[in-house]
Amino acid sequence: MIEGIFFARFLPQEGTKVVHQSPPGCVVPEPNVNKPRLFDFETMAEYIIPRQAFCNRYVTIICPDHKSCILGHPVCIFDEKYERNEFMFNFGLVIGVDVDKTPYEAVVRRLASTFTEMEIQNQFLSLEESESGKGRRSIAALLEIIKEDLNNYNECMIPVDDANTINMKLFPIYTPPPPVKSWHVPIAKMNFSTIIDDTWDLTMVRVIPHIDGIKDVRRIAHDAEISLPLTKLVLQHLLYYSSILMLDLFLFGSIYAPTPTLGDFMADKEGMQDECANYVYINGPRLSNYDLCRLFATLCTGRTLKEWLKLHLDQGLPILNHVDVRRFIQFGVIKGLIYRVHKYAVSSQYLASIVSGQNVAIKGGELLQKYADGMHCFDQITAENNMADHRIMDQLRKFPKGDVEIVYR
Template sequence: MIQGIFFARFLPQQGTKVVHQSPPGCIVSEPGVDKHRFFDFETMGEYIIPRQGFCNRYVTICDPEDKYRILGHPVCIKDEKYVRNEFMFNFCIVIGVEVDMHPYEAVVRRLASTFTEMEIQNQFLSQEDLSTSKDRRSIAALIEIIKEDLNNYNECMIPVDDANTINMKLFPIHRHPPPVKSWHVPISKMKFTEIMDDTWDLTMKKLIAQIDGIKDVRRIAHDADVALDLTKIALQHLLYHDSILMLDIFLFGNIYAPAPEMNDFIIDKDGMQDECSNYVYINGPRLPKFYLCRLFTSLCTSRTVKEWLKMHLDQGFPVLNYVDVRRFIQFGVIKGLIYRVHKYAVSSQYLASLVTRQSIKIEGGDLLQSYTDGCHCFDQITAEKNIGDSKIMDQLRKIPKGDVEIIYR
């Protein structure tokens, strides 16, 4: 939400002055308006209209109490028709310091460029008090409409006069998503069937139909009959819009361990235990929540999921009769309660060849030689070579004894 918006300019005799503000009295006091000001403008004035070295560029400032952030784009127009041969102004937006400022940057830049052009055309800003035209909106009315429209509709289209219109829109800014790997498993965060229509891309429709939280990217591409590269691009597009999230392939040979955030689950922060129960318990009697804590905390870096299940079975607790283990692990990873421990193969001979840049042929290691640099996890080998964990180990054993080490991290 935009807390306030104001127009300031530099006056040769008075210095920096707030000419218009919305809501009234939010920046400087006004007669008949009893309103708390966001900050002391006298303290911030030199940053609102700064030295010329900071003009004509996007500037952000925080007030001394760190409650508000002022976004502006001070402009300096040089021309002999002005006093001191220059005209300096700034249209600023005030938002809370906790609000993401990135969507507002384009709005502030647009305000500066639009009013700069209008000033160059007909001195819209500098001659405001002298204008007698009834066909143009006042600056006070414009900033009021801009604030209300952006807050209520995230866009505005305001006719100023016969020749100018202010068009702006707030767009959410998403971070560029990480690369999609063929061994990742996409999980949808929304019901695509409720929002999909005939205008959707055909390739995207085919891929979405295959997203079930179990299939990895490689298998989705195969079952949807879509090229793997196109599949990755499409899924990255869904990642960008926060429509899916990516997890590792679930295998019973995987290793997981508790993360520090496990404490939030144990103290049942935000009802997390009930949420987990609804997600992981299969049809049948539900166990006390204590068992969920026990299951999570018994995961460790020294045992696989298969060994973890066997340990509980030996203790008289048949986990598979009560819990969907795949969903249980997914819940823990999504919430950050547990983390995956990956396996990597490291060949001393292959690393030496990389350092010396001398290609050597490792006896028995042709199939997996390029994967033994410690940078390729077993998931990647499984997806790209289409072989399981046991076959990977069989291939690695063909390499001379003692050359390959398996590391976990």
């Protein structure tokens, strides 16, 4: 959020001066305005209009109290028509020191370039108070509109005169998403059918109908008849904008374990237990919240989902009659209540060959040797080789006796 915006220029007789500011009194005192200033202008004046070596470039200034940050792009225009043959000015934005500055950089640069062009065209800034400047929209009014529109709508389009318009937009900056793997399962976070139209990318239009929370990336690519790299690119684009999230393959041979966040579920913070019930129940009488907590708490690192189901079935709780287990696990992972425990194969002979730099073929490991370095989980082996868990174990038993260890993490 923009806390303040100002226009400052260098006057040969007075030095650096704030000519306009919004809101009033946010940078320098104004008559009939009694409010605290965002920063001490006298201390920061030499940085707002700096030496020529720092002009015509984007600058950020942290205030000494570490509460505010000033974003500016000081400009110096050289021309004989100006006193001292130069005109220096700066449009600055004041934001909180903890606010992400990246989206505002383009706005500050656009302000500098737009008003530089307007100054070169008709001396819009330097002759503001002269007779030739009358009849135009004032800079003070422009600053107020820019601040309010960017804060409220993240964009502004302001006609200045017959030849110039200020167009700016704040674009959110997202962190790059993690790589999309072929064994990941995308889950939609919105209803794409309500927003998709004819202008969307054709590849994305073919991929989106297959995002159902069940199919993995490899299967989506196959069913949509699109190459796997293109499918990953589409899903990474959706992941970048937080339109989907990625989970692991759901297999009954998988292992899940609780996290410390499970305590929030036990305490029913923000109604998580009812939210879970509405998401996972399929039919029959509703299980008690105690049973829901017990289901999560009995997941552990030494127990597969198949063994977990059998445990509760032996105790008289037929989970499959009441709960969609896949959605139950998805809910726990999405909320951070549980995490997936992956299985990795580690071959001591293969690791030794990697360390020595020799590509030694291990007897019996022709098919899975490249996966036996402890860096490839069983989900990857399943997706890339169409092998179930028991077939993977059968292949690993073909390695020399005692060579392969299974690591859970």
